[in-house]
Amino acid sequence: MLTVTLATAAVLGLYFWLLSLRVVQGRIGGKVLIGDGESEDLLYRVRAHANFAxxxxxxxxxxxxxxxxxxxxxxxxxxxxxxxxARVLHGWGMTMYSENKPRVIGVLLTWAVLLTLASWGLLLAFGVVG
Known part of the structure; x- marks a missing residue:
């Protein structure tokens, strides 16, 4: 069983649900069925959700x-x-509606994770590491 991946996906699945809920709350509050209704608040909620996805x-x-x-x-x-x-920091930073450290740190950590895993994967695929 992929216990690390499963546990990570489960935790992040719950967090994705929270991001989704924030989008729905913004849509209901702003009476917006699709798009962002030109609401800056809803735009940030949608982008936090989409960036995660x-x-x-x-x-x-x-x-x-x-x-x-x-x-x-x-x-x-x-x-x-x-x-x-990284994802929690990014999501939190997206609630601040301006450039801020949590968002930047979240992005940089997400990229670091992606680059690390992609590199590790390539090394495994070509038999450089075992």
Whole structure:
């Protein structure tokens, strides 16, 4: 079983639900059926939700494939924890409606996780590491 990937996906699934709920609340409050209704608040909610949906699936796929190849190593657990932290920071930063440290740190950590997993995956795929 892919315990690290499953646990990470479950935690992030709950967080994605919260981001989804925030979008729905913004739509109800602003009486907006589609789009952002020119509401800056709703735009930020939609983009926080979309940014999560744009990054997290590929990262979870990479995690799962790596875990299949090497098992639930400590490094993968650390990466999973960093990913959860990164996504929470990004989502929180998106509620501040301006450039801010949580959002920037969340983006940079997400990219670091993606680059680390992609590199690890390539090294595994070409037999450079086992």
């Amino acid at each position: 744009e990054h997290v699936p590929l990262i979870l796929i990479l995690m799962g494939l790596i875990e299949l190849a090497v098992g639930p190593r400590t490094g993968l657990i650390v990466i999973a924890a960093v990913l959860v932290l």
